[in-house]
Amino acid sequence: xxxxxxxxxxxxxxxxxxxxxxxxxxxxxxxxxxxxxxxxxxxxxxxxxxxxxxxxxxxxxxxxxxxxxxxxxxxxxxxxxxxxxxxxxxxxxxxxxxxxxxxxxxxxxxxx
Amino acid sequence: xxxxxxxxxxxxxxxxxxxxxxxxxxxxxxxxxxxxxxxxxxxxxxxxxxxxxxxxxxxxxxxxxxxxxxxxxxxxxxxxxxxxxxxxxxxxxxxxxxxxxxxxxxxxxxxxxxxx
Numbered sequence: 138x139x140x141x142x143x144x145x146x147x148x149x150x151x152x153x154x155x156x157x158x159x160x161x162x163x164x165x166x167x168x169x170x171x172x173x174x175x176x177x178x179x180x181x182x183x184x185x186x187x188x189x190x191x192x193x194x195x196x197x198x199x200x201x202x203x204x205x206x207x208x209x210x211x212x213x214x215x216x217x218x219x220x221x222x223x224x225x226x227x228x229x230x231x232x233x234x235x236x237x238x239x240x241x242x243x244x245x246x247x248x249x
Numbered sequence: 250x251x252x253x254x255x256x257x258x259x260x261x262x263x264x265x266x267x268x269x270x271x272x273x274x275x276x277x278x279x280x281x282x283x284x285x286x287x288x289x290x291x292x293x294x295x296x297x298x299x300x301x302x303x304x305x306x307x308x309x310x311x312x313x314x315x316x317x318x319x320x321x322x323x324x325x326x327x328x329x330x331x332x333x334x335x336x337x338x339x340x341x342x343x344x345x346x347x348x349x350x351x352x353x354x355x356x357x358x359x360x361x362x363x364x365x
Contacts, residue, residue, distance in 0.1 A: 169351055180253075180340050180356030181292060188351075224291060228351075235280065236305065237354060239291030 141225045146244040149215050157210040157243055159225030164205050168227040171237065172199065172210050176221045181239070184210065186228070220247045253357035255341050261363045262331055269327045270360045274343030281324050282354060283316055284340040285309065292340055298324060331364045338362075 142160040149155040161170065171186040185192055185199045187208075192199040198211040212219055224242040254273040262268050274281050279300050284292035295314070297305045300321040310316075313331075318324040328335055338361050342354040 171353070173354075178358075180342070180359050181354075182356065183353040186351065186353065222291075235297050235299075236282065236294040238294065239284075241289075241291050 141227060141240055143223070143225050143240065143243045145241070146246065148246045148248055150248050151217060152214055155212040155215045155219070155245065157212075157223050157225075157245065158207065159209070160207045161225070161227055162206045164227055165229070167229055169229075170199065170201060170205075170208050171226045171228050172197070173224045173226065173237075173239075174219075174221040175224070175242070176218075181224065184223070215245075215247050217247050217249065220245060253341055253343055253355050255339075255357040255360045257360060258358065259361045259363075261365065263365050264333060265330055267327065267329045268331055268362060269325055270339050270341075270362075272324045272326070272341030272343075272357060274323070274341070275345075275355055276322075278343035278345050278355070279321065280344045280352075281318055282342040282344075283324070283326050284342065284356075286338040286340060286359070287336075295326075328362075331362075333364045336362055336364045 169186050169188050172184040173181040174184050175181045185194055185197050187199045187201055200209045222242040222244050224239050226237050256271045281298040283295040286292040294307050295310050296316050298318040301318050313329045316326045338359040340359045342356040344352045344354045
């Protein structure tokens, strides 16, 4: 599986935007970029995914570099509820490769 | 729909005992996954079902571990002769039909196992 690299931890002030980076220099043309987050004492939660174009949903935005070797998850206005571990994961579209492979993610701390 | 349900939420057992966890996925989801997570680490893939067929197993899944999904609905994960190293959170997830790579997983809250 192609790997991703994320900072171990980040801090942000409440009500400010947060940019969470992810490097994936060995990404293949068939890999989707997925982001999940895990709040304390909960299972991971889907945030967003994309292939080539930038994506927006009600939770966040995903900005994908033109060469697809990096991406950034953007939380537009962080709240205390956004404190979690954020995982950037590559997911192959080829049939039969179903599993998500998690790394250690970025622990995001929100400062009130 | 109440999402993915896991039972029990917490289990404390003595070394050598057998334990079983149950997962009830979202009803229309045909894919089901088991993961294990230890403190400070991301979840590790254990196994995956499509309907009742177990299509992939991790090398982490030793012969003491067995998973079933008999009717393509709920699933069980059994650990025989538990060891202290089995202490972890066991997570279940499900996903719907959809193009591999694009479909998303919905996780349960997990079952925490403590082996004394």
